[in-house]
Every structure is written in C-alpha cells, then in structure tokens.
Amino acid sequence: MKPYSDFRSDTVTRPTEEMLQAMLKAEVGDDVLGDDPTVKKLEELAASIIGKEAALFVPSGTMGNSIAVKMWTRELEEVIVEEKSHIYNMESTHMTFISRVTPRPLPSRRGAIAPELVRKHIRMPSVHTPRTSLICLENTHNNWGGAVVPLENFLAIRKIADEFGIKVHLDGARIFNASLASDVPVKEYARCCDSVMFCLSKGLSSPVGSLLVADRETIEYARRIRKALGGGMRQAGLLAACGIISLTRMVDRLREDHERARRLAQAIYDLPGITLNPEEVETNIIIFYFNHPTMTIPELVSRLKEKGILCLPVFGGVRLVTHKDVDDEDVERAIKAFREILAR
Ligand code: TLP
Secondary structure (H helix, E strand, O other), X not given: OOOOEEOOOHHHOOOOHHHHHHHHHOOXXXXXXXXXXXXXXHHHHHHHHHOOOEEEEEOOHHHHHHHHHXXXXXXXEEEEEEOOOHHHHOOOOHHHHHHOOEEEEEOOEOOEOOHHHXXXXXXXXXXXXXXXXXXXXXXXXXXXXXXXOOHHXXXXXXXXXXXXXXXXXXXXXXXXXXXXXXXXXXXXXXHOOOEEEEEOOOOOOOOOOXXXXXXXXXXXXXXXXXXXXXXXXXXXXXXXXXXXXXXXXXXXXXXXXXXXXXXXXXXXXXXXXEEOOHHHOOOOEEEEEEOOOOOOHXXXXXXXXXXXXXXXXXXXXXXXXXXXXXXHHHHHHHHHHHHHHOOO
16 A cells, blocks of 8 residues: 555646656757747647637746736736635735735635625725726635636626726636536636636646646737746746646546545545535535544644545645545545544
C-alpha cells in the first residue's frame, strides 16, 4: 500500500505516462520570442475550447488571475469579488499589491452573488469613491466545496455588467468540473465573461500551467504584463505538450472524481462532529465543518495522517479533494480511517 492517500488537493496529481512521452517528443522554441510551436498550439486549442480569440499560457492560476485584474483595471478603481473567493482570500493580495485596486467582497449563496447585490454595490466614480471596473466570478467555487455556480447567475451578472460598462473575469480554475457537473458547455459560461482563467495542473493533471483567455488585443497586452511579472517562459513547449493532453484526454475523467467525492461524502457525513450535506457535494471537493466534544480540527487531521490519509484544514473545517491519483481503494481507506477515528 502507498504510504499516503493524498486528498489535500487535485494540485498533487502527477503527469501521466502519455504526458511524459509527449514532453520527450515536444517541438520547442523560445516562447518569449514567440516561436515555440507547442505553446502556440496549446494557446489556440484553449482559445477554441473557451470560445474566444486568443489565449496566454501562464505558469499558475494565481498569475493568470493577477494578469486579468491588471489588464482590466486602473489605479483608483474597485473590483467586486465573492467573499470566500480564491482570488480575494488565497492569492496573497495581488489586487492591492500588483494592480493597486480595492476588492469589494460580497456574500453569496454557495458562490452565486445575488445580481441585485452586485447592482447595489457598483460605484460611480467621484472625488470620494472609486469606479467599479471589474467583477470576478469563480466556477467551480473552491471554498464553497466545489459548488457549481449556475449559468443563470452568470447571465444575470453579465446583464448588469453591460448596463454599467464593467468587465467580468472568471476564475475558472475548475471550469471543466463545473461544465461536466451541470451539463453546461464551458463556452456558455465563458460567453458571459470577458476573460477566463483555467488551470491545467489540477484535475487535468499537467505538472504546471494555466491559461488566460480573452480577445486578441487584450491577450497581447496580457503577454506584456506576464513578462513584467517574470512569467515569460522559454522552452515552455515541454509543459504545453502536457497541457494539450490535459485538454484532449483528461477532461471526461473528471466525472470519476465527482463520483468518488460523492461516495466519500455519503459515507462520512453523519459521523460525530462532522457537519456536511452530501447533496451539496457536486464536484470533486468536500469541505465539512467539524465540532467534536473531545477532538480539534488539527487533531483530526493528524490522526487521519497517522492512518495514511492526507487532507487540509480550511476555513474552520476540513477539505478533501478527489483527483486522478486517488482511486476506489484510497476512498475505502479514507472511509475506514474516518469511521475508526470518529467511532461512536
Ligand atoms: N487552489 C489551491 C490552493 O491555493 C488552495 C488548491 O489546492 O485548491 N483559483 C482557484 C479556484 C483555485 O482553487 C486555485 C488553486 C487557484 C485559482 C490558483 O491556482 P495556482 O495554485 O495554480 O496558482
């Protein structure tokens, strides 16, 4: 048995054999000079899947989101974000650090901010107040336990954004999970947004990389921002070769992750101390709240580790993520560990 079943994140996935072979054979150039054919191929593929003109290969989701905020805003402006969003909570404050704009966090129902609340918080510039120039959405929503934000919410927010001439950016780190779980094509979500960032290095199993997708002119500007942030990569075709496999071979497999997460949630939701609605586990992330008479969250996490199960404490709860490198056996091992530790 392997030493650990790693449920900390889908970012821990290792490249597939096919990816390693593709790396060996990849045709490369110098992408900063614009002549890496494999990067170009990946960017064209990403743009066509998302349904926009152009894409930019970036080292991480955080850099993709940072560039998106920078390209759509100027100083003295404000950005509407969801209060538990990754871009607001978990990206080391790049909005203020890089773009020098203020985030305006709004509450939501499982990641979907009520459109009227968005409208209420749009600010007209004055000597006292910033102009709202961008709305950031997230789908699936990580800190809401991989919740799928419904397309209707996207459509309603797009309508308001258009009324006020505001841009919409989607942190679609896991947009393929959202699409499979809701049966809504990624293009439908993307159509409501001016730019989309998605990750190759989560459930899609590439070792490194994300894409930022938008209209051609904006992506050319994004390319300059990427260089300024130190994200220009040279023979990046080695990584892009894996990305192409992620997009052509790894998307449908995400359904297995959703199935396993549901099974795991069903098996542990009623154990002592756990608050979790298994019906709300829509994709590959389980977040449960934990309040036990004799055990703290760090104690639970460390007892699980002793039994070979790795998971992460988050926001007063615990997160478990399913992905390519945890199979049915790992799920059974996790269920057994939870039952032993939290025996009634
Ligand atoms: N999320 C990571 C950690 O940062 C928590 C994870 O393990 O889930 N948007 C969303 C919705 C994300 O979940 C993440 C990564 C990112 C952006 C940033 O991507 P990276 O890690 O490539 O910078």
